[in-house]
């Protein structure tokens with residue numbers, strides 16, 4: 213088992229320490245101000261006021277030190293405020309903060325593009341374009357695919373999550389809270405079944421045949437610009453498709469002149485135990501989208517793919533005022549170097565083994581642990597009612613709430629709201645991770 217890394221390593225004591233109830237008085241003060249100043253729709257999971265974070269801990273205004281098993285939704289894979297990232301950002305912010313890449317280009321952006329072209333799957337000639345958010349990357353991938361193919365239909369899947377802008381809301385499956393009352397949505401988005409073996413019992417090829425039949429019958433291959441899928445569905449429940457599902461979809465797209473887009477916004481960058489989840493089954497997508505783990509906490513996203521497809525849009529057709537901001541690019545270059553130097557793919561696999569072993573032990577005593585799945589440091593635990601496969605959403609949120617009160621941040625997800633998702637920073641130590649898992653297990657037991 214590989215040791216925790218050092219380059220992106222912790223700058224704060226890596227301990228869970230509670231000095232008040234959660235939320236403590238200072239956090240409560242901020243939460244009251246938040247209610248009075250910030251729109252309700254922005255939500256909020258853990259009721260604390262964050263003042264510092266590093267490695268695998270979050271520090272709140274009351275001095276509590278909480279174990280972070282969420283990484284700000286798979287963003288701080290190299291650890292929060294990783295020293296090398298901080299240094300790169302500091303250097304860049306003193307040189308220049310902005311020029312707008314579409315007006316006056318700079319090297320950091322080009323270096324990120326060169327790096328992405330080099331490390332993504334496939335030996336073919338590639339090009340990249342940078343943006344700020346995951347949703348923006350998805351929007352642009354769709355623009356590019358439509359422009360290149362001259363077709364309009366976009367195929368997405370049950371349980372998909374692709375963002376919160378109008379187009380990506382339409383591509384996202386779940387109504388509440390992402391879409392409810394926010395329509396109308398963009399046209400020419402079609403949804404087909406995914407592969408969810410715990411609930412559908414199908415093999416990968418069987419599930420793919422079902423999806424393909426539906427899209428051929430309801431849309432027609434000649435109308436489809438792109439098939440877009442997360443290699444492991446994130447928000448939808450950490451659903452890893454059965455083996456053979458993604459390869460079968462890709463084969464169909466290449467036979468039908470359809471662009472195959474892998475949305476690796478959540479799975480990308482060492483998270484799943486490979487640099488990209490595509491590598492798991494040797495998939496070489498036409499286009500890929502990135503965000504979250506790309507820049508160590510700074511807002512940066514990207515589309516990378518085949519040169520002929522990427523170059524089909526005219527100059528000025530892709531971009532944005534802040535797209536590929538130089539500070540975010542500097543952070544991304546430092547971040548990617550940490551993933552590589554500290555061998556964080558291997559570290560992600562070690563973390564995944566600890567989490568799955570831990571829950572396998574728990575599942576043997578408690579049949580409410582319905583399914584343990586995912587890859588690397590992206591593991592989901594699906595909770596069900598005893599003796600059934602009925603989703604236990606209330607239990608799942610009760611566990612997350614209790615764990616938070618006991619000093620462990622763990623996130624939930626899933627179409628049915630009954631999945632705990634584990635996304636620890638890859639810089640977390642084994643001991644801290646195990647302590648965090650034990651707090652979650654105790655929260656499960658407390659909800660007997």
Ligand SMILES: *Cc1c(COP(=O)(O)O)cnc(C)c1O
Nearest residue numbers: 345346347373374375446477478
């Ligand atoms: C988070 C996410 C997005 C959207 O990214 P934002 O930066 O929130 O716009 C898109 N796709 C996937 C798979 C995601 O997990």
